[in-house]
Structure formats: structure tokens, C-alpha cells
Amino acid sequence: MNPVNYIYLAALLFTIGATGVLIRRNAIVVFMCIELMLNACNLTLVAFSRMHGNLDGQIIAFFTMVVAAAEVVVGLAIIVSLFRSRHSASVDDASLMKL
Amino acid sequence: MNAQLAAYSTxxxxxxxxxxxxxxxxxxxxxxxxxxxxxxSALCLAGTMIVLAVFYLANGAYFLGVVQIVVYTGAIMMLFLFVVMLVGVTAADSLRETIKGQRWLALLCGLGFGILLVAGIGNASLNEFNGLTEANANGNVEGLATLLFSKYVFAFEITGALLITAAVGAMVLTHRERTERAKTQRELAEQRVREGKHLPPLPAPGVYARHNAVDIAGLLPDGTPSELTVSKTLRERGQIRDVSTEAISDLKALEQRAKDRLERTNSGEASQ
Incomplete structure (x- = not known):
């Protein structure tokens, strides 16, 4: 098997995630789709790290994971505070800057 | 298969x-x-992430594979599930479209984007395949640590600042400052008497002898459900079950059955 297949798989996962962000209206599910896209990028980085034979790609994937963790913490806090003020997690309901 | 192709495939x-x-x-x-x-959705995503962890391991990224399981499926997905439980499990997405044809356009965009990505990868000249045996010679974790604390040490330090900022940000977003002292039980009781409404405790939910679940509003003497009996959280999520019409529909079914029987006996007498 050609290791480029890993990159094709990552592209497929990224596409599915991007489509999900466009389709879904529940803020939590949109957020999960973003996580899926980040994971697809990580798979690409790891596969490239193996192809080029050095560990720099893995280091960048590691940093992506750290940034993703920080992003999840802040994003979920935003969703929780949105839910508190609007009693809904739908992104359509969050159409005003202020209640 | 020549030697170069053999080295190139797994x-x-x-x-x-x-x-x-x-x-x-x-x-x-x-x-x-x-x-x-x-x-x-969250459970399916957790499954995908575990599969990706296996792929990392297969690609020689042993440290990342374990971190993927521990951090992503262990911590991040559990955080997601936690928030899902907080926001309401049964709250399904509304299927009403706010922008006409948005879903189909989104699917079309996704398809086009996917074709673009795949075509781009197909045209790229990715014929280098070295493998990680050399880079992982001293162990994967050791190799990563050497790089992390030499070449990427500055980025690593900045990551620390980012994590602290994220933690403080999450606290600022979810923490509500209490500006006045919490009221004691006595003060609450006095306030209730002063306002003159709901002196006794709130009425209990459920219709006894039929349903006494907490998500069923108790019925008032005239048969209308009283929202006051259901917990505030359920009320806000809109998860109140209404059984006020059940008695009437039961009665209707009973009448229908009685009518059917009467008709049967009547027709039976007529035929004799």
C-alpha cells in the first residue's frame, strides 16, 4: 500500500468535517466537526513525518493538539454561556450581539 | 516489483x-x-479518534498515538459529553431551514472541496518515503523531546502562555460573580410572606394514580396542567410531558368501545 493513502483519508475526513460545519446548526456538533478537521490535519502531519523521515511533523501535530485542547476549553465555555443566556445551543439563535 | 517500489510501499x-x-x-x-x-455524534467522533490513534501508532508516532487516546478521547470528548449533558441530551437539531437550499449548497460545496483536495494530492509529487527507523532509533519519545527542548523550545514556552490564557478565559466566561450576600432561609421565608404568593412549598409534579414522573405537570382542578409543578430546568428545556388530554382520549376510547359493543349486540338481535 502506498503511504499517500493516509493523506487521501485525511483529506476525506477534512472534507466531511467541513461539510458538517456548513450543514449542522447545533453549536456543539459544529464544534465536533471542527475537531474532526483538526484531527485530519494531524493525520496528514504524522504521515508526512514518516514520508520525510524526520520528527518535525510529529512536533507540529503535538502543538496542534495543545492548541485544540485550549480551543475546546474556551469554545465549550462560550457554548455554555450562550446556552445560559438564550436557552438554546443552536447557532441560528445566536444572531444578536446582545440580548 | 522493483526494489524502489518495494521500499516505497508498506x-x-x-x-x-x-x-x-x-x-x-x-x-x-x-x-x-x-x-x-x-x-x-460525540460517541461516533470518539470512535473515529481512536481509529486515528491506531493510525498514528502505525505511522511510528508512538507518543502521539498514546496522547491522542489520553487527551482526545479521554479528556476532550468527555468534556464534550459533559457539555452535551448540561445543555440537554434530547435537544435535537431543528430541521427547519433558515436559509433556503442551504443544505444542498453546503453538500455541493463539500463535494467540490473534496474533489479539489483529492485532485491536488493526486497531482503532487509525493514519491519520497524514508520511514522513521532512523529518526526513531533512540526511541520516539526521546527524539521528540530532543526536538521539543532545542529547536522548538520557544514555541513550547508560548504554548504554556496559551494554555494559561485559555484556562483564565474559560473561568471568566463561565464564572458568575456574586455581588451580594446569599439570602438565608429565614430571609427567603420572610420575602415569600411579604410578596404574598406561594407561601407553602411549590406543588408536586405528576398526576397521582396515573403518572408521578417529574417531567409531567400536575393538573389543576379544571384539568389544565400547571407548569409551576415542574422543575425550572425541565421547563426551560421544554421537556414537559403533557398528559392533560389523556383522560379525555381514554374516555373517548371507552365510549367508542361501548358504542361498538352496543352496535354488535343490536345487529346480533336484529339478525336473529
Whole structure:
């Protein structure tokens, strides 16, 4: 098997995630789709790290994971505070800057 | 198969693993997008992430594979599930479209984007394949640590600042400052008397002898459900079950059955 297949798989996962962000209206599910896209990028980085034979790609994937963790913490806090003020997690309901 | 091609491709076992687990990953990703309930989406995403962890291990990224399981499926997905439980499990997505034809346009955009990505990868000249045996010679974790604390040490330090900022940000966003002292039980009781409404405790939910679940509003003497009996959280989520019409429908069914029987006996007498 050609290791480029890993990159094709990552592209497929990224596409599915991007489509999900466009389709879904529940803020939590949109957020999960973003996580899926980040994971697809990580798979690409790891596969490239193996192809080029050095560990720099893995280091960048590691940093992506750290940034993703920080992003999840802040994003979920935003969703929780949105839910508190609007009693809904739908992104359509969050159409005003202020209640 | 010449030697260069042999060096360029992976083992048969890995190919088998790729095709089986890759299918699972794609199905999990599709389920994440198309499942109606957020809980199911979260579980499907967790499955996809575990499969990706196996792929990291297969690609020689042993440290990242373990971190993926511990941090992503262990911590981040559990955080997601926690928030899903907080926001309401049964709150399904509304299927009403706010922008006309948005869904089909989004699917079309996704398809085009996917074709673009795949075509781009197909045209790229990715014919380098070195493998990680040399880089992982002293162990994967040691190799990563050497790079992390020499070449990427500045980025690593900045990551620390980012994590602290994120933690403070999450606290600022979710923490509500209490500006006055919490009221004692005595003060609350006095306030209730002063306001003159709901002196006794709130009425209990449920219709006894029929249903006494907490999500069923108690009925007033005239048969209308009283929202006051259901907990505030359920009320805000709109998860109140209404049984006020059940008695009437039961009665209707009873009357219908009685009528049927009467008709049967009447027709039986007529035929004799």
C-alpha cells in the first residue's frame, strides 16, 4: 500500500468535517466537526513525518493538539454561556450581539 | 516489483489495517455529521479518534498515538459529553431551514472541496518515503523531546502562555460573580410572606394514580396542567410531558368501545 493513502483519508475526513460545519446548526456538533478537521490535519502531519523521515511533523501535530485542547476549553465555555443566556445551543439563535 | 517500489510501499498487514480501520473512520466521521442527537455524534467522533490513534501508532508516532487516546478521547470528548449533558441530551437539531437550499449548497460545496483536495494530492509529487527507523532509533519519545527542548523550545514556552490564557478565559466566561450576600432561609421565608404568593412549598409534579414522573405537570382542578409543578430546568428545556388530554382520549376510547359493543349486540338481535 502506498503511504499517500493516509493523506487521501485525511483529506476525506477534512472534507466531511467541513461539510458538517456548513450543514449542522447545533453549536456543539459544529464544534465536533471542527475537531474532526483538526484531527485530519494531524493525520496528514504524522504521515508526512514518516514520508520525510524526520520528527518535525510529529512536533507540529503535538502543538496542534495543545492548541485544540485550549480551543475546546474556551469554545465549550462560550457554548455554555450562550446556552445560559438564550436557552438554546443552536447557532441560528445566536444572531444578536446582545440580548 | 522493483526494489524502489518495494521500499516505497508498506507491509500487507498495514494495508489490511488501513482499509479496515479507514472504513471505520470514514463511517464514524459521517455519523458525526449526520446523527440527529449530539450524544450520538460525540460517541461516533470518539470512535473515529481512536481509529486515528491506531493510525498514528502505525505511522511510528508512538507518543502521539498514546496522547491522542489520553487527551482526545479521554479528556476532550468527555468534556464534550459533559457539555452535551448540561445543555440537554434530547435537544435535537431543528430541521427547519433558515436559509433556503442551504443544505444542498453546503453538500455541493463539500463535494467540490473534496474533489479539489483529492485532485491536488493526486497531482503532487509525493514519491519520497524514508520511514522513521532512523529518526526513531533512540526511541520516539526521546527524539521528540530532543526536538521539543532545542529547536522548538520557544514555541513550547508560548504554548504554556496559551494554555494559561485559555484556562483564565474559560473561568471568566463561565464564572458568575456574586455581588451580594446569599439570602438565608429565614430571609427567603420572610420575602415569600411579604410578596404574598406561594407561601407553602411549590406543588408536586405528576398526576397521582396515573403518572408521578417529574417531567409531567400536575393538573389543576379544571384539568389544565400547571407548569409551576415542574422543575425550572425541565421547563426551560421544554421537556414537559403533557398528559392533560389523556383522560379525555381514554374516555373517548371507552365510549367508542361501548358504542361498538352496543352496535354488535343490536345487529346480533336484529339478525336473529
Amino acid at each position: 507491509s500487507t498487514g498495514e494495508a489490511f489495517q488501513f482499509w479496515v480501520l479507514g472504513t471505520v473512520a470514514v463511517i464514524g466521521a459521517l455519523c458525526t455529521v449526520f446523527m440527529k442527537k449530539a450524544v450520538h
